[in-house]
Amino acid sequence: KAGVTQTPRYLIKTRGQQVTLSCSPISGHRSVSWYQQTPGQGLQFLFEYFSETQRNKGNFPGRFSGRQFSNSRSEMNVSTLELGDSALYLCASSLDPGSETQYFGPGTRLLVL
Amino acid sequence: EDQVTQSPEALRLQEGESSSLNCSYTVSGLRGLFWYRQDPGKGPEFLFTLYSAGEEKEKERLKATLTKKESFLHITAPKPEDSATYLCAVHPNYGGSQGNLIFGKGTKLSVKP
Numbered sequence: 768k769a770g771v772t773q774t775p776r777y778l779i780k781t782r783g784q785q786v787t788l789s790c791s792p793i794s795g796h797r798s799v800s801w802y803q804q805t806p807g808q809g810l811q812f813l814f815e816y817f818s819e820t821q822r823n824k825g826n827f828p829g830r831f832s833g834r835q836f837s838n839s840r841s842e843m844n845v846s847t848l849e850l851g852d853s854a855l856y857l858c859a860s861s862l863d864p865g866s867e868t869q870y871f872g873p874g875t876r877l878l879v880l
Numbered sequence: 881e882d883q884v885t886q887s888p889e890a891l892r893l894q895e896g897e898s899s900s901l902n903c904s905y906t907v908s909g910l911r912g913l914f915w916y917r918q919d920p921g922k923g924p925e926f927l928f929t930l931y932s933a934g935e936e937k938e939k940e941r942l943k944a945t946l947t948k949k950e951s952f953l954h955i956t957a958p959k960p961e962d963s964a965t966y967l968c969a970v971h972p973n974y975g976g977s978q979g980n981l982i983f984g985k986g987t988k989l990s991v992k993p
Contacts, residue, residue: 802981809984809986823980825980859923868926871924871925871926873922873923
């Protein structure tokens with residue numbers, strides 16, 4: 768069974784640009800969560816989607832947004848990039864919001880110059 | 881404020897030298913506590929979920945325990961392949977679903993042969 772896939776794996780952008788990251792969950796999983804990982808702050812929850820609806824949102828500015836499609840694939844978008852947005856963005860999938868286990872993808876490494 | 885603190889930040893062990901990692905948490909109602917392992921350049925890999933004080937779970941050389949305020953990850957006779965960053969996360973009661981995990985900053989374990 769294929770794991771969680773994220774594309775692209777690496778990305779370099781400049782301040783002010785926007786970026787879209789993609790996540791394909793494990794087949795059959797319908798819940799997708801996004802996290803930002805930085806050396807200073809560690810892993811921080813961004814948002815969670817289930818059945819194309821955002822269920823939870825972390826404490827991030829409105830520049831961070833996401834969506835989920837009918838096939839459970841998810842995208843997150845960051846507009847007006849800032850240097851501090853440089854991070855590893857991780858996607859995790861689970862069967863549904865009540866599932867015990869979240870499975871993480873390899874992440875997308877974003878560097879903002 | 882809900883918080884997860886892991887100690888030590890880094891731990892160096894000789895192969896076969898057993899030790900414990902600590903995760904202390906402050907949360908208004910605990911739905912579950914999770915341990916993950918993260919290798920460099922990869923996403924976190926799920927290890928254990930603990931739900932109530934006194935609960936213990938084991939997997940190979942790893943054993944996780946839970947009290948009302950902290951969790952321990954005991955590593956017995958570690959091998960070099962156990963080298964990784966170990967992450968602790970809690971799911972608070974108000975989160976609504978597992979997506980709202982609060983992570984500690986991790987303990988980086990190095991096991992030398």
